[in-house]
Amino acid sequence: MTGSDDVSPSFRLAYVPGVTPTKWVRIWNERLPDVPLTLVAVSTADALDLLRGGGADAGFVRLPVDGEDLSAIPLYTETTVVVVPKDHVVAAVDEVTADDLADDIVLHPLDDTLGWERPPGQPAFERPATTEDAVELVAAGVGLLVVPQSLARLHHRKDLTYRPVTDAPESRVALSWPQDATTDLVEDFIGIVRGRTVNSSRGRSQAPAAAPAQPKGKRPDAGGVPRKPTAGKSTGKASGKSPRAGSGGSKSGAKGGAKRGKPRRRS
Known part of the structure; x- marks a missing residue:
């Protein structure tokens, strides 16, 4: 083919x-x-x-x-963080708000992923083309940058650090x-x-499972339907009467008080 x-x-x-x-x-x-x-x-x-x-x-x-x-x-x-030089005042705290950045120049690259209605801080003279370019400008002391934490890690530099911005949009x-x-x-x-196991029934169809083994002692009748178990053991010829429930298949109360023995199985 x-x-x-x-x-x-x-x-x-x-x-x-x-x-x-x-x-x-x-x-x-x-x-x-x-x-x-x-x-x-x-x-x-x-x-x-x-x-x-x-x-x-x-x-x-x-x-x-x-x-x-x-x-x-x-x-x-993702957590949103602000990327700053290590000697910036923000580096001395655990987290900040957008208002804490009001007096700083905050870079807003063209590939921004946060979808700000209004970015925090003071706008830069020109928007950087990429987040990577913006990180370089932060290192040069031009401004700060607010990004998802994964991007701060991706473009990590030894001279920069970052802190969470608690009220910023999230990605x-x-x-x-x-x-x-x-x-x-x-x-x-x-x-x-989604964490499904290899044997999950969802996703790609799996090979059909093998048919379960027939329990021992239950031979199926014609058509594959197992026989229903009888109430007691067979005594040979049918007597025409069903044994009474709870009697174990025997009958007591015969004349003279004689007890019936266990019926012999016919070969």
Whole structure:
């Protein structure tokens, strides 16, 4: 056979800056060693277009996911932090509010992921193109930067530190994929992300389970229906009367008080 039938299955997973997919990739390689997983790094701004264009089977993106053509499963919400030089006054406290930054220049890069209605602090003369560029400006003493904690870690520098901003918007990370391309492999990855076990009934269909063994001593009648057990042991010819409940199949009270012996089984 030729064409698509000859193509080995593979899975392409996109991820935006700040997301670390290592744990899920490891589980995938353990469960599906014959299906290679390829990681596709993508900017936050381009992630949804990449999925819509078929550049990846699924991806870790930042919410919101616009449109009805993409499915999304929210995974977690990140802490928002302010990145400052180590000798800045903010470095001396455990956390701050947006009002605490009112007198500082706060950089607002073009790839901002927090969706501010009004960014805190004083605006810079020019917006940096990327978060990475903004971090360099913080190190140069130009201003401060408010970002999700994962981005502060991603662009960590020894001369910088960060502190939580308690009332800032938060960024949420989700797994997303095209609704009309929910393949078996996508279902497999959804199961991994949601923590389903390898034997879970959801996700990709599993091989049918073996039929349970027939209990010993119960031979099925024709048609496969097991016989109902009788109330007592057979005594050979039917007497025409059913034994009384609780009598154990014997009858007492005969003339002269004689007791009936245990009936012999006929061979």
